[in-house]
Amino acid sequence: MSTSGDRTSREQDAVRILLIISAAATPLPGPVSEDPALADAIAVVETQVKLQKLDFWVRNPDYLAATLLDDFEVSGEPYLLELAQEILESEEPEVRRYPMMRFLFGAWEPLDEALSVLRSAGLVVRRKQGTTSRVTQHNFYLTQKGKDVAERVVAAEPVFAYYADRVKLVAALTEGHGGTQLKQRQYLNDEYRNTPIGEQIGSVAGQTRSRLRSLRGGLAGHVSEGS
Template identity: 60%
Template sequence: MENDLASSVPDAPVTSREQDAVRLLLLIRGAGQKPTHLDLADPGLGKAVGVVRTQVRLQKLDFWLRNPDYLADELLTDYETSKEPALLELAGQILDSEEPEVRRYPMLRHHFGAYEPLDDALAVLRSSGLVVRRRRGTVNHVRQHDYYLTQHGDQVAQRVVSEAPVFSYYVERVALVVALADGLGGTALKKRQYLQREYAEAARGTRIGSVSIRARARLEALRAQSATNGNEGES
């Protein structure tokens, strides 16, 4: 049903299954935590080198990766709190460029926030032995899905970036997304993303709209404020 819903929404930039697979591979590699001893005791996970726990977390991290305008706007939010110049600069690098337009692949507004079917892309990774999925819970109730990067998957990810440097974009943005998430779980990330009006008010089954215009105006206002504060400090 979700795939039917996704395909019925017009005028949205489309990625191929292979593009999605590479993006998710680099995301799982960059966002993965170290597997526990209990994880590695699983016969199928003996060569796992990283894990992203829960599909919710994977989806929410992927949302920022697919929507640079939202990523930049969140950097501005953190800048307002911390006043770290690097955050303002990073947001500016995104918003001063065409990245929010050319790198944006909007996601559907689903029952519980942003959602995009990942089964096809994950099937590519799983069938190639790059990622292993484990269901947690009982036979009648799956509590969560965890995604393990295998040693082979890690090697392939490194080779992809080495042979096609264009994918280094995702490596850099994944690092930024992970730093922004700062250890938040999937539910906490969802709550943070719901603070965005465009995200929260999107009708179910529609693509979540861009915030690039608002974010760029916000960037200019914060730059002006920063310049004013700097001038006052010098006087």
């Protein structure tokens, strides 16, 4: 449980990041033979930007709901409105929200401690691309052990079932999108985009709930006109 402003623990971060990587990683076609440390790797999340953007939506249900409404307005798919409504008509945007800071590339939080827990346990392997003087990309490889642990954690600890559900939703919402695309999408939100660099990104729960009511009212009007 959380109230706005609470910070997560290293252990919470480690489990959440493992669940995100497990759900969103792209399967590898085969072993990465040139790197012995990746012999057991089965999937990868490419770029730290993508990992951070996925984490933002998991940590901020109000922004996730706002994105679901964006998609609903484009596609008209009722299930998107229903998912947003499920989030917004609960206390989830308040009690499950862990705010993030805005930096040059949008929402960003240090993940080194959480990743060190996952790396030391052999669940995730991080690899850098570039040179010793300039790293251009971080990739996060999920091992078979990591996949197994992610599944066992959810089965053994019901408290993590919420995160497992939200991670699956975020993974489905962002499938096929790279980190830069997700960053651009999050910047479409005025509150997110206008947050000064170095400050905490504020909640959009209130305005998103108002938007949901407006969309539902519009749908009800259309139904009445057609009846």
